[in-house]
Amino acid sequence: MYDDSSARITAGLREWIGTAAPDARLPSTRSLVARYQASPVTVQKALRTLAAEGLVDSRPGVGTFVRAVRVARPHDYGWQTAALGSPPNRVPRLSSALRTVPNDVIALHSGYPDRELLPGGLVRAAFRRAARGDASVGRPPAAGLPELQAWFAAELGRHAPAGVAPPTPSDAVVFPGSQSGLSAAFRALVGAGRPLLMESPTYWGAILAAAQAGVRVVPVPSGVHGPDPKELTRAFEQTGARAFYAQPGFANPTGAHWPPALAGHVLDAVRRYGAFLIEDDWARDFGITAEPVPVAARDDGGHVVYLRSLTKSVSPAVRVAGVVARGPARERVLAEAQAESMYVSGLLQAVALDVVTQPAWRTHLRGLRHQLAARRDLLVRALGEHVPDAHLEAVPQGGLNLWVRLPDATDLDRLAGECEAAGVIVAPGDEWFPAEPTGRFLRLNYAGPGPGAFADGVRVIGRLLARQRPS
Amino acid sequence: MYDDSSARITAGLREWIGTAAPDARLPSTRSLVARYQASPVTVQKALRTLAAEGLVDSRPGVGTFVRAVRVARPHDYGWQTAALGSPPNRVPRLSSALRTVPNDVIALHSGYPDRELLPGGLVRAAFRRAARGDASVGRPPAAGLPELQAWFAAELGRHAPAGVAPPTPSDAVVFPGSQSGLSAAFRALVGAGRPLLMESPTYWGAILAAAQAGVRVVPVPSGVHGPDPKELTRAFEQTGARAFYAQPGFANPTGAHWPPALAGHVLDAVRRYGAFLIEDDWARDFGITAEPVPVAARDDGGHVVYLRSLTKSVSPAVRVAGVVARGPARERVLAEAQAESMYVSGLLQAVALDVVTQPAWRTHLRGLRHQLAARRDLLVRALGEHVPDAHLEAVPQGGLNLWVRLPDATDLDRLAGECEAAGVIVAPGDEWFPAEPTGRFLRLNYAGPGPGAFADGVRVIGRLLARQRPS
Numbered sequence: 001m002y003d004d005s006s007a008r009i010t011a012g013l014r015e016w017i018g019t020a021a022p023d024a025r026l027p028s029t030r031s032l033v034a035r036y037q038a039s040p041v042t043v044q045k046a047l048r049t050l051a052a053e054g055l056v057d058s059r060p061g062v063g064t065f066v067r068a069v070r071v072a073r074p075h076d077y078g079w080q081t082a083a084l085g086s087p088p089n090r091v092p093r094l095s096s097a098l099r100t101v102p103n104d105v106i107a108l109h110s111g112y113p114d115r116e117l118l119p120g121g122l123v124r125a126a127f128r129r130a131a132r133g134d135a136s137v138g139r140p141p142a143a144g145l146p147e148l149q150a151w152f153a154a155e156l157g158r159h160a161p162a163g164v165a166p167p168t169p170s171d172a173v174v175f176p177g178s179q180s181g182l183s184a185a186f187r188a189l190v191g192a193g194r195p196l197l198m199e200s201p202t203y204w205g206a207i208l209a210a211a212q213a214g215v216r217v218v219p220v221p222s223g224v225h226g227p228d229p230k231e232l233t234r235a236f237e238q239t240g241a242r243a244f245y246a247q248p249g250f251a252n253p254t255g256a257h258w259p260p261a262l263a264g265h266v267l268d269a270v271r272r273y274g275a276f277l278i279e280d281d282w283a284r285d286f287g288i289t290a291e292p293v294p295v296a297a298r299d300d301g302g303h304v305v306y307l308r309s310l311t312k313s314v315s316p317a318v319r320v321a322g323v324v325a326r327g328p329a330r331e332r333v334l335a336e337a338q339a340e341s342m343y344v345s346g347l348l349q350a351v352a353l354d355v356v357t358q359p360a361w362r363t364h365l366r367g368l369r370h371q372l373a374a375r376r377d378l379l380v381r382a383l384g385e386h387v388p389d390a391h392l393e394a395v396p397q398g399g400l401n402l403w404v405r406l407p408d409a410t411d412l413d414r415l416a417g418e419c420e421a422a423g424v425i426v427a428p429g430d431e432w433f434p435a436e437p438t439g440r441f442l443r444l445n446y447a448g449p450g451p452g453a454f455a456d457g458v459r460v461i462g463r464l465l466a467r468q469r470p471s
Numbered sequence: 472m473y474d475d476s477s478a479r480i481t482a483g484l485r486e487w488i489g490t491a492a493p494d495a496r497l498p499s500t501r502s503l504v505a506r507y508q509a510s511p512v513t514v515q516k517a518l519r520t521l522a523a524e525g526l527v528d529s530r531p532g533v534g535t536f537v538r539a540v541r542v543a544r545p546h547d548y549g550w551q552t553a554a555l556g557s558p559p560n561r562v563p564r565l566s567s568a569l570r571t572v573p574n575d576v577i578a579l580h581s582g583y584p585d586r587e588l589l590p591g592g593l594v595r596a597a598f599r600r601a602a603r604g605d606a607s608v609g610r611p612p613a614a615g616l617p618e619l620q621a622w623f624a625a626e627l628g629r630h631a632p633a634g635v636a637p638p639t640p641s642d643a644v645v646f647p648g649s650q651s652g653l654s655a656a657f658r659a660l661v662g663a664g665r666p667l668l669m670e671s672p673t674y675w676g677a678i679l680a681a682a683q684a685g686v687r688v689v690p691v692p693s694g695v696h697g698p699d700p701k702e703l704t705r706a707f708e709q710t711g712a713r714a715f716y717a718q719p720g721f722a723n724p725t726g727a728h729w730p731p732a733l734a735g736h737v738l739d740a741v742r743r744y745g746a747f748l749i750e751d752d753w754a755r756d757f758g759i760t761a762e763p764v765p766v767a768a769r770d771d772g773g774h775v776v777y778l779r780s781l782t783k784s785v786s787p788a789v790r791v792a793g794v795v796a797r798g799p800a801r802e803r804v805l806a807e808a809q810a811e812s813m814y815v816s817g818l819l820q821a822v823a824l825d826v827v828t829q830p831a832w833r834t835h836l837r838g839l840r841h842q843l844a845a846r847r848d849l850l851v852r853a854l855g856e857h858v859p860d861a862h863l864e865a866v867p868q869g870g871l872n873l874w875v876r877l878p879d880a881t882d883l884d885r886l887a888g889e890c891e892a893a894g895v896i897v898a899p900g901d902e903w904f905p906a907e908p909t910g911r912f913l914r915l916n917y918a919g920p921g922p923g924a925f926a927d928g929v930r931v932i933g934r935l936l937a938r939q940r941p942s
């Protein structure tokens with residue numbers, strides 16, 4: 001069975017050592033020769049290997065002993081460098097927007113709403129109910145709990161205008177969070193080495209998923225009014241891309257929501273070029289003064305693959321998202337979902353469905369709208385007052401963030417570092433650009449904890465930014 | 472903003488139609504010409520587009536009207552065929568082992584233990600406790616809940632022999648199920664186009680993950696005694712592979728668990744070739760008459776990347792797995808985890824930790840061991856009695872399955888189909904081979920529902936198999 005009898009002896013002795021007392025004496029070379037039917041040279045070779053591994057000590061003229069203490073030698077993982085090679089893609093590091101920070105700082109960097117904006121009571125009650133039921137030990141189908149599939153389809157379908165067939169429940173595939181949905185969509189619909197159009201700036205998680213999927217990112221200039229249609233057309237024309245990833249509703253980070261005419265134009269473009277729009281509707285539950293119609297609701301030709309997350313609005317503990325796709329695209333997406341995660345906890349799906357079908361959910365969303373409005377306005381006012389150099393091109397009508405342009409000469413890293421030292425955490429805008437940033441931006445979250453301190457935080461930003469002003 | 476004024480009019484009217492009553496009359500061509508500052512030809516073009524999309528009806532001499540009924544026309548997704556291209560890899564379809572079947576059949580096909588073998592009471596209580604706590608609305612770090620990381624590390628570390636440094640908590644990364652862990656490990660440690668050694672037969676979910684990751688699978692012959700060390704060495708030598716995926720403890724499907732000498736030999740091989748062993752310890756909680764030492768416990772040089780799942784033994788609702796890796800490999804695995812799923816529900820992690828740290832969990836595992844033994848023996852006896860042509864090379868000392876060889880002339884698909892028609896669901900063994908099957912096998916699960924009917928099910932298999940015997 002073994003092609004090397006020294007290896008056979010090493011293996012056998014290693015096992016013996018594992019159960020032996022510290023300082024136990026190994027059998028003599030002679031007895032090992034007899035036991036393993038091997039030459040003394042071979043036995044010695046095995047013992048040297050064990051000594052090199054730090055498992056035994058050889059005391060000349062006395063014998064070989066199990067080493068008493070676990071050796072705290074520094075590990076050498078250098079061999080892994082060769083085994084792993086260079087990373088196939090420059091996968092960006094995790095964003096500063098995901099950082100968890102102490103409670104005593106003013107946190108304007110996060111991508112998540114504070115827990116006081118979550119429907120905590122509803123979530124807890126739903127977990128309690130689900131714990132009693134079948135979902136705590138059952139296994140749901142790979143595509144998702146049928147009732148939750150139906151909910152995702154109906155949520156999209158209720159926006160469908162006359163003449164457009166709404167999606168069916170089986171068009172929806174449930175994922176363990178929108179990041180998994182994005183990764184699956186990019187792999188399924190684009191694939192490694194092929195071009196994917198993306199707004200620039202755009203969600204850093206999408207940039208991360210694109211890097212992981214190995215797709216070739218083609219940035220399309222975008223801003224507070226959404227992507228530039230002419231540039232989009234040009235990008236389709238020049239690259240032969242078959243997919244465009246975008247956030248038509250309260251884009252992260254710009255806050256843009258597409259006017260109907262722009263949505264129609266993008267739809268026309270994907271139809272003309274035989275392409276997909278991958279619509280990331282992350283902020284569906286975060287509308288303040290607008291409720292955009294999902295682009296996907298206006299298309300029944302399979303051109304829009306629609307991603308809706310519940311994690312941010314329900315709870316980070318409820319990692320559930322739905323992808324709605326039609327035709328062969330849906331099969332591809334489902335195959336990716338299965339290969340990646342097999343199925344999503346049925347209990348989490350039951351909890352998500354429970355929460356969003358309670359009448360109190362609608363009440364919660366209405367309250368949330370008012371809270372987001374108040375927090376947004378507070379931050380906007382504070383910026384106007386304390387950071388005269390900041391430029392806010394538009395006040396977003398939904399979402400969680402302000403996208404603030406600073407003077408071009410700003411040293412963003414220095415600013416972020418000095419802010420942090422002063423107890424204010426901000427997210428430099430560079431992470432949201434798939435290519436070079438076109439300016440100096442900060443993304444400021446108005447949904448974080450402690451809005452009472454927002455004005456103080458903004459005052460700190462203003463003071464530290466002023467220091468960078470050429471005198 | 473638009474490069475085509477007809478598209479602009481189409482987009483505007485589409486929006487108008489979305490909010491209009493059925494049969495509403497569109498503004499006249501003349502008024503559209505005025506509103507959009509476009510030529511009558513352009514307006515007519517836009518109206519024709521809308522008619523082609525089924526949104527409006529044109530009644531010559533009367534006007535254009537919003538179409539009243541949603542058109543149930545068959546959708547043509549043919550364009551997607553060109554957009555998607557051929558799938559980059561032949562991704563296998565979902566295994567029959569994941570099928571959900573009606574209650575009134577005898578199910579021997581599943582890869583999961585029946586819910587009566589799960590610690591349902593513990594899981595429900597843990598969900599209730601977690602629902603009250605912070606985990607229901609909090610967001611855990613990307614690498615996992617620190618306490619759960621520590622548990623995964625300690626579980627592995629308690630097997631570490633003298634002289635081998637146990638892993639630290641930060642070496643563990645938490646995944647939303649072992650399928651995600653496998654996919655991440657294959658992408659992180661191997662990468663698309665590079666060779667990965669795999670036992671043949673092996674777990675179909677790993678074959679699926681390998682196809683998705685686009686790695687080049689190199690099968691290494693394996694069986695009830697584990698992989699052939701000579702073939703393993705040869706495969707490393709010939710392919711330059713830097714990773715070997717294997718299940719040293721109660722392999723699925725063969726039931727093999729590696730004797731210590733084989734584990735030592737494989738360790739020596741991965742060290743010699745500067746390679747990783749990706750150890751899938753899926754059956755850690757399903758030992759019956761043996762409790763193998765994880766190979767990973769014997770290595771502190773970063774050569775073994777260890778995967779431990781809790782989904783099968785705790786509950787399918789608790790999709791939680793841990794990957795323990797050291798050195799740069801751990802960074803790569805964590806980067807994949809983040810790009811793929813960002814983080815795992817903190818509530819599921821809290822529930823998993825709660826269950827496995829209860830004293831009642833140990834009691835449950837002891838009871839489970841007896842139940843698995845009884846069920847296994849029952850199925851083995853029934854096979855001996857009713858299927859004389861079946862060959863069981865070894866009775867597994869753990870795991871959930873028997874791996875049964877049938878005569879080479881057996882038509883497996885016919886057998887499975889006829890069994891199903893007779894109310895007995897079996898899993899043909901072909902799905903477990905990454906290459907051509909080397910024989911006709913059935914994988915029979917003894918952990919499914921209703922062991923009282925196992926003998927009946929096996930009798931059916933025997934009867935239908937006998938029909939295929941050459942007369």
